[in-house]
Amino acid sequence: MSDRVPILRIGENLLVSIQIDLDDQTVMNLQEDLAAQVVKYGARGVVIDITAAEIVDSFVGRMLSTIASVSRLLDAETVVVGMRPAVAITLVELGLSLGGVRTALNLEQGLAILAKRASAGAAGR
Amino acid sequence: MTVAEPDVGEVRVQTIATSDDVVRARQLARNLAVECRLSLVDQTKLVTAASELARNTLVYGGGGSLSGALVQDARRRGVRLTFTDQGPGIPDVDLALSDGWSSGSGMGLGLSGARRLADDFDLRTTVGAGTTVTVIKWTH
Ligand SMILES: Nc1ncnc2c1ncn2[C@@H]1O[C@H](COP(=O)(O)OP(=O)(O)OP(=O)(O)O)[C@@H](O)[C@H]1O
Ligand SMILES: [Mg+2]
Numbered sequence: 001m002s003d004r005v006p007i008l009r010i011g012e013n014l015l016v017s018i019q020i021d022l023d024d025q026t027v028m029n030l031q032e033d034l035a036a037q038v039v040k041y042g043a044r045g046v047v048i049d050i051t052a053a054e055i056v057d058s059f060v061g062r063m064l065s066t067i068a069s070v071s072r073l074l075d076a077e078t079v080v081v082g083m084r085p086a087v088a089i090t091l092v093e094l095g096l097s098l099g100g101v102r103t104a105l106n107l108e109q110g111l112a113i114l115a116k117r118a119s120a121g122a123a124g125r
Numbered sequence: 126m127t128v129a130e131p132d133v134g135e136v137r138v139q140t141i142a143t144s145d146d147v148v149r150a151r152q153l154a155r156n157l158a159v160e161c162r163l164s165l166v167d168q169t170k171l172v173t174a175a176s177e178l179a180r181n182t183l184v185y186g187g188g189g190s191l192s193g194a195l196v197q198d199a200r201r202r203g204v205r206l207t208f209t210d211q212g213p214g215i216p217d218v219d220l221a222l223s224d225g226w227s228s229g230s231g232m233g234l235g236l237s238g239a240r241r242l243a244d245d246f247d248l249r250t251t252v253g254a255g256t257t258v259t260v261i262k263w264t265h
Contacts, residue, residue: 021151023144024180054155055169057176058234086169094173094238095224 005030007037013045013114014038014076018053027063034067038074044121045114046071049107051082061096068101077117078102081110131203131261134195141179141208142188150179150191157193157204163262170242171204171262177235178208178258184229186210186256196261203244203263214252222248 003026008015014037016030034046048064050056056064068078079102091098104110139153140146154175158168175191182189189210196205215221222240227233236258240246243260250256 021148023148025144055151055173055176057173057180058232058238059176059180062232084169086166089166090169090173090242093170093241094177095234095241096232096238 003029004033007033009037009041009043012043012118013047013111014041014043015047015049017049017051020052021054022060024059027060031063031067031070035070035074038071038076043076044118045111046076046078047107047110047114048078048080049082049110050080050087051084051106053084053087056083056087056091056096058094058096061091061094061098064098064101077114079104079110079113081105081107131196131198131205133205134197136192136194139191139193140188141182141190141210144183147176147179147183151176153191153193154204154206157195157206158262161195161202161204161262161264163204163264167262167264171206171260174239174242174260174262175206177239178206178260181235181258182208182210182212182256186212188212189255201263201265203261205259205261207257207259209255209257211255214254214256215248215250216252218248218250 005016064080071078081104083103104113137153139150141150151172154172158171179191192207194205196203220226222237224237225233244263245261247259
């Protein structure tokens with residue numbers, strides 16, 4: 001029984017908040033839905049809020065890295081926000097560095113990173 | 126690391142046959158970790174290890190079960206989780222336990238990571254007969 005995680009659109013960014021304990025198929029669906037929506041809406045940023053996530057295992061960790069890589073190819077930046085300290089400690093021990101994934105402590109800071117990138121991009125155009 | 130013989134509380138069993146069952150196995154691990162009053166970091170480590178092992182039971186073992194219990198030895202309390210399947214077994218345990226090796230498309234971190242995240246780790250496998258992995262997390 002796999003569900004769809006809702007994806008919100010705020011201006012040029014997409015926002016996903018992981019609220020419940022997701023099964024693997026739902027995680028895969030989210031990865032595909034996000035890529036499709038980045039293209040559909042020409043999104044410049046993706047924010048994944050994991051404040052409510054009690055764990056991040058290798059499967060979810062891989063999803064975060066893949067979303068970041070795919071979004072980058074589609075010209076959008078991904079920021080993961082709200083990682084709990086216990087989750088960070090566990091990820092390191094698991095051996096997962098989440099290389100290539102930008103993180104911020106909270107949603108506000110995550111959106112600030114994306115806004116900065118957007119204005120730098122606009123100036124360069 | 127070997128698993129000692131502690132006193133065992135009531136054993137709770139969760140079948141692992143679907144990816145929803147992997148979620149339920151995590152919940153069983155979390156409930157036991159909370160009842161044991163493990164620290165928040167240790168709860169997180171145990172549930173993460175449980176998630177990795179439950180997924181392996183499903184994906185490589187073809188399904189199986191988790192048996193979880195609170196345990197107690199002379200000095201401390203703990204949570205013991207045993208994942209069992211009647212799948213193909215693991216031909217080369219050292220290889221399977223090395224970081225980054227996967228026979229499939231995984232990152233090869235589940236088994237080795239679970240060993241690091243647990244306090245005690247025990248793996249028994251017979252090719253053609255199945256695999257049993259037991260982990261314990263103790264209160265400090
Ligand atoms: N229960 C099992 N039965 C048979 N083989 C197993 C079992 N568990 C693990 N293995 C084997 O051990 C290898 C390593 O497992 P591990 O969990 O470390 O990595 P993975 O599952 O391939 O990737 P990841 O967990 O990082 O997504 C697997 O690729 C598989 O070949
Ligand atoms: Mg695995």
